[in-house]
Amino acid sequence: MQKSRRRVPKILLASQVLLITTTCTAAPFNVTQNLLSPTRAGTAAPLMPATEASPVACSESGIVKMEDRKRPATHDPNDSAPPLKKQATSINGGSKPHPDADMPWKDDLERFQKDAIWRQMQEYKREKMSLETKLKEMSKATAYHNDHLRVIDAWFNQLIDEVKTLMGASDEDKDRPSFRSSLLFENMEDFEKHLKSRSDDIRAIITRLQSFSTNGPPEVTDLQSQLAKKLAEEKSTIAELEKALAEKQQLEESLEAASLRYMVAEKKLDRARSLTVAKLEKQYLLGGQRPGGDSASGNREEQSPVNGVPSSVERNSELEEAHKQLVAVSEKQKEQLQKLEAENANLLSQITELNIKRTKPTDDDYAHTDLFKQLRSQYDDVVKRINHLEATNIQLREEAAKLRSERTAYRNQVAEETQNVIAEKEAQLMRAETDLARIRNARDELLADQQMRKAAQEQEKIATTKVQELADAAQARINALESEVERLRLQLDNTKAPHTEIDDIPLEELRAKYQNLERQYSMLNTELTSMQTACKKYSSLASQKVADFSALEEKVARLTAEKSKADQKYFAAMKSKEARELEVRTLRMQNSKSSDIVSQLKESEATTRSLLANMEKQASETKEALNSIISKHHAAQQQIAENNIVIDGLKAQVNELKALSVSKDSSLASASSACRKAETEIESLKVTLADTKKSLENWKNKSLGNSSSEYEMLREFQEYCDQDVRSRILQRMRGRKTYFSLSKVSKLQ
Known part of the structure; x- marks a missing residue:
């Protein structure tokens, strides 16, 4: 009994480990937050034990979820209530140590929890990526369909406007027959909802269009x-097929x-x-080989499922079973x-054949129509x-030939x-x-002679004026000299007069006068010499x-003569040049006139030939078309x-097939839906x-091997439970605040 009592806490701890792993998969973010969040003292917080959190009972199974014991996202500073999570106060020894801190499997438990959290986080990440891809695809599809709807709305508006312009002003007073409801897809609620906003305009314009086509026979x-009804049904089936x-x-x-x-x-x-799972499997194998060990290695036995909590192997088997069911169902759905x-391909081929037959009516139908x-x-009139x-x-050709000649x-x-006039x-x-x-x-010669004479006269005038000026200057100089000579003569006469009184003049005065005269004479001599x-x-x-x-x-006369000769040569060259230019102009005019005449003649001939060819082609084409139309008419x-007979038989067959199809479609649809459901259920049941x-x-094999550790654990736990130990377990769980499911204990008992 004592041995069984020592083994019970181990079983309970193993069940707690499995419960923690299951709850970690439900709320990984909160568990990581509790595992990795720092404490107020600045140290890393230990793992939240199963005994410290407040248990919250689940409504269905009684298992506490990780979301119920997670910390709030934001803590209100004004809130007087203490935080839900216990703080580490290891300084003054106020906090209670973890009860499993000294256990040898504490590290394995922590690693196992982290591995479970990481796996669930990866699963959430994959789901997030898939949802994001689906959201992107849906957004692209919605944008594409919104663009199409806008284009369709614009096209409807433009169509209505164009039809209104073609039909003219609307007559509101006239009573028009309502158009057929099959054009509105009466059996399609979604399409009616979509066209509800535009139904008034469409109804009005279609009734106006149909008012023009009511004059035909009732058969038409x-x-x-x-x-119209068949086309509406076809379009509805096509829409459903595209949706499917x-x-x-x-x-x-x-x-x-x-x-x-x-x-x-x-x-x-x-x-x-993970390493933790490998270690647990190893411990399980070692525990199976050593069933009676109570030492430290015996404490690391495998944590078998207790109280109905499934192990990782069982969970994997359940997931594989569910996956197999889904694969079987999906394969069956693929086959369906x-x-x-x-079936849709066959129906589409039948629909196309029926459409072809409808779009190609017989010749009798055409013959009885007004069109x-x-x-x-019109054909007779055209002929x-x-x-x-x-x-x-023919008459116009003869007249054209006469007019052409x-x-x-x-x-x-x-x-x-x-030509003669030209x-x-x-x-x-x-x-x-x-x-x-x-x-x-003649004019140029006279002008040259006149210019030469004018130049000679002007040169002679210039020479005479210059000579006259020189003569006047010489005459003035001569007159000046004559006046000076007369002056000097008078002076000499004045000096000669008092010679009689020379004796009375003293010698010194005479000497002075002599010297003065000598000086004057010398001066006059010098003056005369200079004048000479x-x-x-x-x-x-x-x-x-x-x-x-x-x-x-002489040089000017020679140059004027040369200039006159050069002018004569230049005028002669210019005259010859003008004559050549006149000849060239006349020749060019004659050439252009002749070329214009030739081109006009060629153009007229080409136009006449093209007209003749076109008329002949038109005549031949009209004859050929007339012959082909006549032959086609006889063949038609x-x-x-022939087709009238075939159509009569086909009409009877179509009526019979319509009656059969209407009766069999409903039964076939119900039978096919029931068959599909039954097949899916059968596949899932086969997998299960x-x-x-x-x-x-597996259970048979386990029952045969009585020496397994699982069998021993279950047997010991059954012995322990037979002694009415439920109350003790409940008291212990209340004291330790575990996350053990109470409903599972009742099931075990």
Whole structure:
């Protein structure tokens, strides 16, 4: 009994470990926060034990979740209540130490908790990524569909406006028949909701359109109504098919993503199991080999599932079982979807065949319609017009040939007359040009002679004026000299008069006078000599100037003569140049006129030829078209007669098939839905049956091996529970505040 009592706490602790792992998977963020949050003293907080947190009973199973004991996100400083989490006060010894602090499996428990938290965090991360991808796809799809809806709305508005402009002003007073409700997809609630905002405009414009087509026979209107109904049904089925295909594609994508995630997780699980799980398995194996050990190694026995709490192996088996069920259901759904796709393909092919048959009515239907009669009358009118146009075309050809010959004759006559007139005018122009050249030559010669004479006269005038000026200067100088000579003569006469009284003059005075006279004489001599030299120089300069002027006059005369000769040559060259230019102009004018005439003639010939070719082509084409239309008409009449018989038989078959399809569609739909549900249930039940068989075999194997540690633990716990120890367990759990499920204890008892 004492041994069993010592083993019970170990079993309870193992169950607590498994409960903590299960609760860690439910709220990983809060557990990581409790594990890694620092205390007020600044030290790392230890792991929150199972005995310190306040237990909160679950409504279904009685197991406390991690979310119920997590810390609040923000702590109000004004709140007087103490925080939920206990603070570490190890300084004064006020805090109670962890009861499992000295246990040898404490590190394994902490590592196991962290591994469980990390795995759940990875699972949340994968779910978050998948949800983000789905959200992006949905946002893209919504934007795409919103753009399409806007375009459709704009197209509806434009269509209504264009139809209104084509139909003219609306007559509100007239009573119009309501159009057929099959055009509104009466059996589609979603489409009616979408068109509810625009139904008034669409109804008004369609009723106006149908008011113009009510003049036909009742058979045509009945056919049109039936065709509209069938088209509406076809469009509704096509819309449902597209919706089902889109949902199928989304489900396939999600299935592929889930299968990929499952495969990756399975590979990771097989490839890299945590160290804690490996250690626990090792301890389990060691505990199975040493069942009676009470030493320190015996304390590390495997933590078997107690009180109904499943171990990691059982959880993996349950997950594998659920995964197998889902895989089986998905495979069955794939098969069903493939069958539905095949059925939809067959239905679509049948719909297209029926549409082709409807879009191609028989020739008899065409023959009885007003449109065919109208076209036949128009065809007869066109044939009559073509015959009339052929007759008029022949007459017009003859008239055109006559007019063409007259035009050519008149053109030749006009060309000859214009050539004669041009020749006469050119001869007159040449005579006038020669006279003008002769007059210009005479004028140029006279102008040159006149200019030469004017230049000679001007040079002679300049020379005479200069000589006259020199003569006047010499005459003035001579007069000055004569006056000076007379003055000197008078002075001499005045000096000669008192010679009689020389004896009376004293000697010194005479000497002084003599000296003065001597000085004056010398001065006069010098003056005369200078005057002589000046006169000589003046005369020489004057003669030199006269010679220079005469040479310049001769040179000017020679240059004027040369200039007159050069002017004559220049005028002659200019005259010849003008004559050549006139000849070139006349030749160019003649050439341009002749080229214009030739080009006009060529253009007229080309236009006439093209017109003739076009008319001949049109005539041949109209004849060929007429012959082909006649042959087609005969063939069409024969086909109409043949198709009438075929259509009568097909109408009877269509009516029979309609009745059969209406009766069988409902039964087929209900049977197929029930069959699909039954198949999915069968697949899931098959998987569960296989899993139960496997678990049964496992339990059989376990029951055969009585020496296993699990069997011993369960047997000892059963002995302990037989002694009515439930009250003790409850008291101990109340004292330690564990997260042990009470409902599981009752089940074990």
